[in-house]
Amino acid sequence: MGQLSQQEYMDSINKINQELVQAWHQDFRVKALKITIQCSKYLVDTSVIQFYPSKFVLITDILDMFGKLVYDRLLSKAEYYPALPDNFTANMVPESAKETCRNWFYKIASIRELVPRLYVEAAILKSYSFLTNREFSQALMRLTRMTRGIGDPLVAIYARCYLCRVGMSVSTIDRQFLKDNFYDFLAVYDQLYSSHIKRELNAQKVDITTYLGLYAPALDWILQGLAHRAQHSLLDEIVDKCSGKKNKGLLLNSILSTFKPSYISSRAQYFIKLIESCSGDGLPQYIILKTLGECLQQYGVEDPLKILNLSWALINRLTNPSHFMTCAHAWANFVIKNLSPNEINIFLGDIISHVGFEGKNFYPILQDIITILFSNITDFESLFTMDKLLPLLDLFTEDVKANVCRKILDTFTTKHHCDKFTDPVMIDALIFIAKILHDSVTALTVDDEKRQIGNLISYLIRKIHFGRDFEKQLTFYVEARGTFTNIDSIHVTLVQCVNRLAVETGRIVKSHHTRKTSSFVRACAAYCYITIPALSSAIVKLQLYLLSAQVALFNQCLGQADACIKAALGLIPEIPSAIEVDSKLVSTQDFLRGYICNMLSTLIVVPDCPDQGVLYLTRGLVNVLQHYTEDNNSTIKSELYLNVIDMLATVSLSEYPYHIKKVDSNDVLYGSDPKFITEINKMCSILVEEVLNNLKSLRNNEELKKQSKLAFELFLRLVIHADLENPGMANLSFNLWNLALKHNSLDKTLIVSTNAFICYKFYCYIVIYCEKNVAIYVPLLLSTYCNGI
């Protein structure tokens, strides 16, 4: 079978397994036995030695299967009613079943070769329980002794491993056989290093480390069984015996990986001494050191510094960087969990000096160490005071570094979501890391990736806080803007942070700005004003402009507010007609409607600049709206005009419904000056005209609904805001009312409530001015009344 590939070999063994089961079920039991014997013969052959452990697993599967078949058959032969209990004793078994059982064992006892005889008997060992109660453990002992006859130590230890496995499947059994097996192995341990084996390895071109590695699974298995719930005295005895051996590396390694960590950590110093003493041939020291490190990471020791110093002295001696890194990786957990930042720093320094220029071979390990570092350390300030941390990051090339930085920030943000960072060193380091991450974003970066990175860095920026030192905070934001230029979302965050800072300032001085604070808030406003244009999305820009304008207004920076609003006005035409949200196109009309309303509410309190005309910003807005190209037959423009009319109506009041502290709005500036009112009236008439034009253009059948709705809206505006004593106005509203009702498309309850409102309003009129032009209202009143019923 030497020429087969591993897969072919496995397939052929699986086929044998099927044949076995098939033969068994066709009652060819002798054939089944022969197949089993044939299989176990493969285990004598060590020609492809690296494959031996896998072969062992494959073939013992078959043996287990055979053992189970025999056991089940004997169980069914036992004919115990209703069925033999699981913990039956031999005297419950009838003679015929015993005879069959004995036959099996006689048959197996006559197998010529040692190894198949051993394995097959071990496979059906469980069936001894049909014969006598004690036979099982006796047989196990006998087989244990029989294993001594196997000359090849590798074949022998795997045979022992199988015996132990079979033995442990019966829980009641005395564990003595495990010990015997292990000690027998110790007795022949020197054989592993004999010239005979060396010749064999040379012929197969396998190095000794690989060869010893083949022992590890079987040895670990035996030791694990032995050490399980064992007394410490027994463990001590084993350690003593092993430490007396030459080339004890392999044994030591297995002990470290199988004994309880608590046992090992309490004797860590002793073990380090043992490791120190096993040099030369055998398992390389670094593997054992690695195992010890892995073992200690789960369990604390009394004097971690001493342990580390002892073992680190050994590890530092390793010249091969890959060996060193394997150890460093294993010990990282121990070091980081148990030792102070100072020692961790030295640890990192050693890693850097050992890795040298071969960093890229160890990226996974280095990354892992960094992750361990960040996820275990709670004291971040001391972490960033380590001078070796950033050089460690520098070992990575750009793309990997960005990845590592991202991991760091990730752990950071997930682990520390409540506290704020104030320490300048830490902030510097974090910004450094964030910058690396940020710089990795290029034109080719996927949007989602960009978004995630932006979120991470934004989160970080929001966390950084300099307390009451607002100037420093602003300086930080300025620097951050310079550092993170690639990602829009970070700029958005920065603008919002600065606005928050400005509001905070205003809040603290309770709007009574001193020279210093007012220049500071102006600086904030300026910051926002110059940061926003760099963004790409018009909508975001608009929102931020408005926000900044509102904050500037709040801080009495009128010029800055004006500038922001002007900038926003200039941007409105750039709003795309639709934007993509979750890969669906969504019209921006709703946004526009909300945005304009928000802006109008702001404009109410924005005082006019003396150099400019009356309400020049509102005028500007109307101008922009006029040029806004809408979709076919949309009424959005008219609707917005109506909103402007609402706003103008408010502006014409002698006192506005709301004000900003310390800001004089137009009501105070103009004091309802008739000229001002006239201006407003002019604008209103223009707007009404525009809306009426729009109404006229809505003539098609499908547009009638829109028409009546728009007419109704305008009617409401007129009824609420306009001077209905003016006959022209009254007439207009009357006509609009009729137009609104013409197509019966309005909601009935709406009509009724509107009716009630109008009736009430006119009733008041009539009562107050009954001697005046009553005649004019009568038709209106009547028509509304009739339609209402």
Next chain:
Amino acid sequence: MEGLVNLQLSPKNVGIFEAFYNSVKPMQLSYAMAEISGPGKLPSGKTEIPFEVPLISRANRTIYETYHGVFINIQYTLKCELKRGFLAKDIVKAAEFIVEYKARTLASKCEKAVPKEVNFVITPESLEECSDLGTIPRFRIVGKLDSTTCPINRPFTGHLTIDYTEIPIKSVELQLVRVETCGCAEGYARDVTEIQNIQIGEGNVACGLEIPIHMIFPRLFTCPTLSTTNFKVEFEVNVLVIFENDHLVTENFPIVLTRV
């Protein structure tokens, strides 16, 4: 019921013709006949007829235990004959049954196994046919057989240790052989044949480690050691050590098998 001892001469000891013709006449140990059912019709379906035959030796003969060998066979058969009038053929069916001594009948007939420990040392010098010491590798093997007198249903046990060896060992084996001796008028013929071979050491067995010797006697092919006037059945165990250069060293141990 019939008990027979079949003796056959091996062609090695006598000429081939004599071997063919002169096979010794079977020796009848026991014979009994009994009518188990009188004449009449058997009802259709399955009919079970109980019977009983005394197992008694003929005059001057003893009942020996069943044994299947190469040249000597001790066999007991039950033959059932159904006589069916003169038109139909008689139906005959034979079946073998196994005779083993019971523990309590033994006191007189067979010696009890008295453990007899044997220590042995194998070195090139101890070999019988040490003709050319130059070609034989240096080695020393010591061992112990727990007993050379063994109850047949207990395993044959002991252990051996390889003290040192110059050339690696390929295999250590136990060989169970039977020694069958037929005595007849012209003298006697002694034949040695292998029954089974059990490997106890595989490959380059570690030096200084006790390797257990353990062998179960196969049930059909062994019987307690038998020595009669006409024939003898005896057993021997050979310890075989095969070196990597296929050099073979044997140590022979005659053993006595007993029923208990």
